[in-house]
Amino acid sequence: xxxxxxxxxxxxxxxxxxxxxxxxxxxxxIAEIAQRAGLTERTFFRHFTDKRExxxxxxxxxxxxxxxxxxxAPAGAPPLTVVxxxxxxxxxxxxxxxxxxxxxxxxxxxxxxxxxxELVKLAGLAEALDAALRARGTAEGPASVAAETGIALFRAAxxxxxxxxxAADLSEYIRAAFARLHALALASSPK
Amino acid sequence: xxxxxxxxxxxxxxxxxxxxxxxxxxxxxIAEIAQRAGLTERTFFRHFTDKRExxxxxxxxxxxxxxxxxxxAPAGAPPLTVVxxxxxxxxxxxxxxxxxxxxxxxxxxxxxxxxxxELVKLAGLAEALDAALRARGTAEGPASVAAETGIALFRAAxxxxxxxxxAADLSEYIRAAFARLHALALASSPK
DNA sequence: GTAGGCGATGTCAGTCTCTGACATCAAGAC
DNA sequence: GTCTTGATGTCAGAGACTGACATCGCCTAC
Numbered sequence: 001x002x003x004x005x006x007x008x009x010x011x012x013x014x015x016x017x018x019x020x021x022x023x024x025x026x027x028x029x030i031a032e033i034a035q036r037a038g039l040t041e042r043t044f045f046r047h048f049t050d051k052r053e054x055x056x057x058x059x060x061x062x063x064x065x066x067x068x069x070x071x072x073a074p075a076g077a078p079p080l081t082v083v084x085x086x087x088x089x090x091x092x093x094x095x096x097x098x099x100x101x102x103x104x105x106x107x108x109x110x111x112x113x114x115x116x117x118e119l120v121k122l123a124g125l126a127e128a129l130d131a132a133l134r135a136r137g138t139a140e141g142p143a144s145v146a147a148e149t150g151i152a153l154f155r156a157a158x159x160x161x162x163x164x165x166x167a168a169d170l171s172e173y174i175r176a177a178f179a180r181l182h183a184l185a186l187a188s189s190p191k
Numbered sequence: 192x193x194x195x196x197x198x199x200x201x202x203x204x205x206x207x208x209x210x211x212x213x214x215x216x217x218x219x220x221i222a223e224i225a226q227r228a229g230l231t232e233r234t235f236f237r238h239f240t241d242k243r244e245x246x247x248x249x250x251x252x253x254x255x256x257x258x259x260x261x262x263x264a265p266a267g268a269p270p271l272t273v274v275x276x277x278x279x280x281x282x283x284x285x286x287x288x289x290x291x292x293x294x295x296x297x298x299x300x301x302x303x304x305x306x307x308x309e310l311v312k313l314a315g316l317a318e319a320l321d322a323a324l325r326a327r328g329t330a331e332g333p334a335s336v337a338a339e340t341g342i343a344l345f346r347a348a349x350x351x352x353x354x355x356x357x358a359a360d361l362s363e364y365i366r367a368a369f370a371r372l373h374a375l376a377l378a379s380s381p382k
Numbered sequence: 383g384t385a386g387g388c389g390a391t392g393t394c395a396g397t398c399t400c401t402g403a404c405a406t407c408a409a410g411a412c
Numbered sequence: 413g414t415c416t417t418g419a420t421g422t423c424a425g426a427g428a429c430t431g432a433c434a435t436c437g438c439c440t441a442c
Contacts, residue, residue, distance in 0.1 A: 004390070004437090029427065040392055045429065119314060120307050141375070148339075184332070195408090195420070220398065231421055236400065 009047045009057070011037040016054040017100075020107040025114060052117045055104060059121045063128050065090050070132035079138045083129060083150035084178040091157075091171030098170075102162050126151040153177040200238045200248070202228040207245040208291075211298040216305060243308045246295060250312045254319050256281050261323035270329045274320060274341035275369040281345075282362030285352075289361075293353050317342040344368040 005011070015036035019028040030051055034044045048054045069086035077085075094101060108114040129147035134140065157173040164173075196202070206227035210219040221242055225235045239245045260277035268276075285292060299305040320338035325331065348364035355364075 008390080030429090031427085041428090042393080042430090043391055046391080049429095051428070116307060116311050120310055123310055199419080221400090222398085232399090233401090233422080234420060237419080240400095242399070 005038060008037065008039055008043065012039065012044055012047055013054055013057060017103055017107065020055075021103055025107060025111040052114055055108065055114060056117060056121055059125070062090055062093070063125060065093065066125060067128055067132045070129065071136065073136070075136075079133055079142050079146035080149065080178075082133065082136075082138075083146045084174070086129070087150055087154050087174050088171045090154075091169060091174045094161075094170040098161070101158075105162055122151055122155065149181070153181060196229060199228065199230055199234065203230065203235055203238055204245055204248060208294060208298065211246075212294055216298060216302040241308075243305055246299065246305060247308060247312055250316070253281055253284070254316060256284065257316060258319055258323045261320065262327065264327070266327075270324055270333050270337035271340065271369075273324065273327075274337045275365070277320070278341055278345050278365050279362045282348075282360060282365045285361040289352070292349075296353055313342055313346065340372070344372060 012033060016028070016033045019033055019036065030044050031041045033054070034041045044054075048057070066086050069089045070082055073082040073085060108118050126147045129150055130144050133143035133146060138146070154174060154177075157170065157177040160177075161168070161170045161173040203224060207219070207224045210224055210227065221235050222232045224245070225232045235245075239248070257277050257280075260280045261273055264273040264276060299309050317338045320341055321335050324334035324337060329337070345365060345368075348368040349361065351368075352359070352361045352364040
């Protein structure tokens with residue numbers, strides 16, 4: 001057998017979320033997380049720069065998928081359409097993970113430091129979206145509006161999805177959010 | 192003479208900005224800041240919840256002025272106009288403080304933790320603007336768009352003002368930013 | 383098939399942020 | 413003049429994070 005159990009990082013993430021759920025973020029020490037994962041405090045900091053980062057490791061992946069999806073969208077597609085389909089693609093990553101997402105979101109909501117970090121991560125995603133759009137030729141104004149709007153809708157969809165108890169995928173919630181925006185835009189645009 | 196020199200909080204803020212400028216945020220300890228201010232580390236934490244907060248104490252004041260200005264705007268005024276004039280009012284608070292703002296912004300830009308905190312503060316201002324608009328009857332959608340747009344323009348204006356070397360007030364930069372937005376909107380709106 | 387390089391982890395010691403409990407002291411209230 | 417109060421100081425300690433160095437199994441080169 002291997003010298004070390006595999007997936008140290010994943011074990012740390014699981015242990016951390018469990019402990020945060022059980023007793024809260026600031027009542028949990030890194031030593032405890034590491035111990036539950038069968039590792040050392042020092043090793044925790046080799047995998048995560050920060051105590052908070054243990055809940056945000058996945059965002060790098062989101063980032064990559066998002067940027068890739070925008071880059072791979074058909075050439076002529078309008079910015080908001082590109083953003084919508086990129087976000088739907090991201091949504092599929094969350095299949096079968098609703099209960100995990102729920103627990104994670106509950107932990108974040110309960111702590112100001114974690115909320116702060118989440119805000120930063122979302123801003124980072126918006127910036128990445130913006131840059132990816134501009135890289136495919138979208139002009140500055142439309143790119144930033146589409147990026148910000150997209151992230152705002154993503155957040156709204158995510159919240160509804162977490163709260164809901166149906167069988168729907170996150171992607172469907174995202175699609176619905178964009179549809180609603182589209183309807184609003186049509187209804188309000190001066191003709 | 193008084194037992195303690197007056198304005199402990201201000202002295203801490205000054206000492207902190209000086210030290211951050213001289214040697215950087217994370218090469219500066221709180222003990223050093225306190226010592227330069229003629230105080231104790233423990234006292235620092237009575238004035239600021241956080242090491243970072245020493246650079247953001249002013250944002251509570253901005254918050255109040257902003258909310259007050261929105262509440263005091265003429266009843267019929269459209270949301271974006273209200274936001275613009277509230278932000279111009281805030282801009283006047285910065286008169287004669289450009290070099291301070293410049294040093295502060297340089298320190299923030301040089302450190303990820305400080306950038307994170309600034310992002311949070313700006314988001315808080317946007318939220319407050321939104322709430323203040325809704326309190327005077329603005330509908331949800333327009334309120335949040337006006338708030339977010341306003342903060343975005345404020346940030347842009349602030350950056351230009353910091354960078355510029357003219358005699359103009361921050362308020363003038365804010366006015367100009369809104370004028371530019373207005374022109375863009377007219378040019379793009381379908382007739 | 384063995385020597386050594388390499389990568390993941392452990393150990394240890396230390397710095398710094400942040401907190402709680404309690405002491406001190408001047409200024410104003412009465 | 414005593415008493416209360418608010419701002420500060422002192423002390424001790426927990427916990428986040430870092431740097432330096434040790435360990436140990438796997439893999440490659442020879």
